[in-house]
Amino acid sequence: MIGKNTGKVIQYAVRSKKCRICDEAKARHEEVRAHDCRRNWSGSAKAMESDMVVDMMKDCNQKCAKVSTVVGDEDTSTIARLHREVDPSILKKSDNNHLKKILANDLYAAQKKHRQLSVKVIKYLQKCFAYMCQQNRGNSERIEKGLKALSRHPYGDHSFCSSNWCGYLKNPDSFRYKSLPYGRALTDPDLQSDLMHIFEKFLPHADKLSSLESTQSNESLNKSIASKAPKSHFYSGSENLNYRVSSAIAQKNIGNTYVAKVNDVVGLSPGKHTLSLGLSRDRVLKRRREMISSKTYKKRRLELKSARQSCQSAQEVREGSTYSTSIGLNADASDINEIPAAVEAPEMKSLTGGEEYIYFDLETTGLGTSAHITQIAAVKGACSFDVYVIPRNLLPKRHHP
Ligand SMILES: [Zn+2]
Ligand SMILES: [Zn+2]
Incomplete structure (x- = not known):
């Protein structure tokens, strides 16, 4: 949960369905030894989110400030629970x-x-x-x-x-x-x-x-958490995950010098290099933020975006829809038809004047790649050739120009 005015994390929660130590003891029918158990959820993953929101809001209303408005996705069960269990006057705005x-x-x-x-x-x-x-x-x-x-x-x-x-x-x-x-x-x-x-x-x-708000800062926090606890790795079997999430929160709220501060609190030397690295990363980040919010940068970004888009649509025209964006969303196999690569033009031999010409023409069932020939005709001087062919597919009802 991120405050609108400060941009800092004001509350966070972690829900874990698994605990390795508990699960292993259960599998061996042994008594569970004393451990720092972080299992705190047995319901469905869907209900997890609204449960966390309610918990965080209760805690926030008690400890710091009363929350009057929440911004989130269109999950009606969460706001219904908030009204019932926390405060019926909470406003909900859409993201x-x-x-x-x-x-x-x-x-x-x-x-x-x-x-x-x-x-x-x-x-x-x-x-x-x-x-x-x-x-x-x-x-x-x-x-x-x-x-x-x-x-x-x-x-x-x-x-x-x-x-x-x-x-x-x-x-x-x-x-x-x-x-x-x-x-x-x-x-x-x-x-x-x-x-x-x-x-x-x-x-x-x-x-x-008419009253949309942005949850962009939550997205960026999600990225930061994912960099410390990648989804491809399993960390939620122990307190490991909690520490990883906490360090992402600390980095968001304090900045990159949080490592030195943690060292200090637990009685270690803050570390000269740890501190200077943290400070330099913060400086880089600050410069980047200033640059991103500048007008020239925004303008340049839009220019690059439109250039990329037009390049992409040009490629889509050339390659057919096989590799087009969002093809996964509308995979219609009959539509996927790649235009073959261009062939080199055959070499033209210069005419000597003594050539004979054959003029020929084809009639087909259509213009597509699946069309068949229905008639072939050719003329060479006074000679002519003209045959009808029984096409191997049906003639379309509509007349093709
Ligand atoms: Zn446990
Ligand atoms: Zn108009």
């Missing part, structure tokens, strides 16, 4: 990263059905959604209008748009969709009705969208 993930899942699921919904279009819609939430903070009415505009503006219907962001309303004559393919509006009406459904699902939650 913007979590809502963005919900939206991304919906859009990539819709991609299966709609060819026009390319990765580029999805990225554009996600950007619009994030921007819309950001711009209408604290105003749920404008959020509602914005949600309706999200599925209409890309189709050239600007009745719900607002002139402070919609380029069409600002300047209808020279307006282009900068982020959509070919700068043109989307056209598929089926896709539009699905998009309406996706965005307008959020309508009853407009007040939530």
